[in-house]
Amino acid sequence: GQNIDQPTEMTATEGAIVQINCTYQTSGFNGLFWYQQHAGEAPTFLSYNVLDGLEEKGRFSSFLSRSKGYSYLLLKELQMKDSASYLCAVRDIDYKLSFGAGTTVTVRA
């Protein structure tokens, strides 16, 4: 199984940068995903890491260290619409996703 930990809440100012950390313990690692979920909606895909290093996609970047069981999602130039829950998910060798509890990010003007 997977044990996935991420902070419950984070608050930041519009235009700032926020980093959401995720640590995991896994019995069979096959990729780490970050999803964004707005209230009442399904998760939307943000990033996927399977090798160590940084993946950059516009304002969002994700980092993975497999040896440390650690990932982070970096959100730059925060906008009000970025207020949402961010889910860290680890995939196993059967392609099943296990999710962390999610980090609620609140962006303030």
Next chain:
Amino acid sequence: GAVVSQHPSRVICKSGTSVKIECRSLDFQATTMFWYRQFPKQSLMLMATSNEGSKATYEQGVEKDKFLINHASLTLSTLTVTSAHPEDSSFYICSDRYGVTGGLIDTQYFGPGTRLTVL
């Protein structure tokens, strides 16, 4: 990119009735699809893996006779909640895997979800 659709988006039903939820992969053929459930203020929990042409595999604690899964074609998987009760009220979301093992693209997209309310 891959698109997954679900129908219906919302269902309100009486206790004891059965509800069918459809999940379609629109852009590619999905031999495997996944069904998740999310209760309020909680994260997503995998319920079962839907395999085209064979029986679904269920996660521990999920009743296979209550949550019937059929994956009759490469683009359609259905979840039927039989004899629904208020405790089954939840947000049901399907997903499929898009990409090739070891390839540059290998991700999983979610459908828009179905919100089930059992009265």
